[in-house]
Amino acid sequence: MQQHTTSYGPPHSDRPPERHRLVRKLQSITDLTAEERQALLDLPMTVRSYARGEDIVREGDTPSECCLVLEGFACRYKLLPDGRRQIMAFHTPGDMPDLQSLHIGVMDHSVAAMMPTQAAFIPHTSMRDLTHAYPGLLHAFWRDTLIDAAIFREWLIGVGRRDGHERIAHLICEMLLRFRGVDLAPNDTFKMPVTQADIGDALGLSHVHVNRVLQDLRRDGLITWTNSVVSILDWEKLQKRALFDATYLHQVHEAAA
Amino acid sequence: MSPDLTLTPVRLGTDAADEDGQLVFAGDFLVAVLVRLAEGHEAVGHWFLEHGFGRLHVTVPPTFSDLQAAKHWIAGRLSGIPAGGSRLSP
Structure with missing residues (x-):
């Protein structure tokens, strides 16, 4: 290496x-x-x-x-x-x-x-x-590790109970807020260079299922995802599709969108 | 001993373009459902294990270049011999 x-x-x-x-x-x-x-x-x-x-x-x-x-x-x-x-x-x-x-x-x-x-x-x-x-x-730092644990809990719920659409939409919602938190999501757009197999390994889905869901989210006008660049087109609808509640991220300062 | 596998074409309601399917029977038993990946997937034309029953229920379902490869893998799993090239459940 x-x-x-x-x-x-x-x-x-x-x-x-x-x-x-x-x-x-x-x-x-x-x-x-x-x-x-x-x-x-x-x-x-x-x-x-x-x-x-x-x-x-x-x-x-x-x-x-x-x-x-x-x-x-x-x-x-x-x-x-x-x-x-x-x-x-x-x-x-x-x-x-x-x-x-x-x-x-x-x-x-x-x-x-x-x-x-x-x-x-x-x-x-x-x-x-x-x-x-x-x-x-x-x-x-203690607070950071506690929030880390809160994120793991949310991922556990995803793997255990959310369907494929909810899991993927939820991940995109979370990553938008976390990239925003470090000022790396201008215009609700951020770089997430993961393959469909990576997403599958994170969310417990097959890469085929991941591909189907991403096609649906694009077709429904919620996101675009091209060359590792993700753009959120309809934040409200995406959150609804994900059953997303940002409380678990415990962000205290609204980052610039 | 390799089980006697037969395929029956079927249309699948995957809610996606992938609708060209095959039911896989081992004797009278339905053991797997395969689907041919449509346009929009990287491996267009390959066969994906849409669902497997019993020993064919795996957490990382494999994709096969053709039905012969799928049948080989399925026969191996049913005989208790893992076929190479796929990550399998215990």
């Missing part, structure tokens, strides 16, 4: 410009003071680049750093012994998919890039120092 460490050149080698996505993400779910925002921006980080399909963190790893998605798109997944894959979460820039590694030493699932992705790695020691110095950030 190739892996590149990107250098931004001194004196900003540990200060990639996209690090503000972490601030934006946390501000979408809680309030931060100016000092807390600055402390997040000052976190030391090492940036690495990943190709589509490349693992960022693997099941069984014992990380000493947390990874932050700076650019791109990632998923958390687990494989059964015969190769069947369950994708359990998608992650936008600003997310820290393995934040749990700070307190749970061994990764019980893997994190992979779904497109060319840049991830920043923040040493656990720096995260601990940060949260000791700024208890407000400790609560912000």
Whole structure:
């Protein structure tokens, strides 16, 4: 597996410009003071680049750093012994998919890039120092993991009880609000480079079923989905089709549409 | 021992363009429903396991290039020998 460490050149080698996505993400779910925002921006980080399909963190790893998605798109997944894959979460820039590694030493699932992705790695020691110095950030990260759990609950309901149309429409609703939360959904349009097989592995559907549903959603004028770019054409109808209630995302600040 | 498989053409109400189907019988037992993928799918013309009963009920249903390949896979599953190339349920 190739892996590149990107250098931004001194004196900003540990200060990639996209690090503000972490601030934006946390501000979408809680309030931060100016000092807390600055402390997040000052976190030391090492940036690495990943190709589509490349693992960022693997099941069984014992990380000493947390990874932050700076650019791109990632998923958390687990494989059964015969190769069947369950994708359990998608992650936008600003997310820290393995934040749990700070307190749970061994990764019980893997994190992979779904497109060319840049991830920043923040040493656990720096995260601990940060949260000791700024208890407000400790609560912000705690809140983030609680919301993470709320999203898992919602996905569980999807896999267990929603029909195919509801599942896919629900995923699109969720991703729109999460991309909006980090200012990456101008005009209700966002980049989600996943295949129909990926969606199937996330939602427990066959790729054939996924294709049929996407054709229906397009035909009904709810979305367009071309070359990995998703546009929401009728937000109200899409939410209705999904039985979508955004409460579980616990976003506190209305992001710019 | 390979079960005696017979196919009966049928039109399927999938609520999509995929309506060219085949009922697959093992003796008197209906064991699977196959559908030919219509325009709009990547694998147009291939056969998809729309539904399988019993041992053919899998969480990741496979697609086959032709009916012969489908019958081979179905016969393997029914004989308890997993056919290669597909991710199967235990």
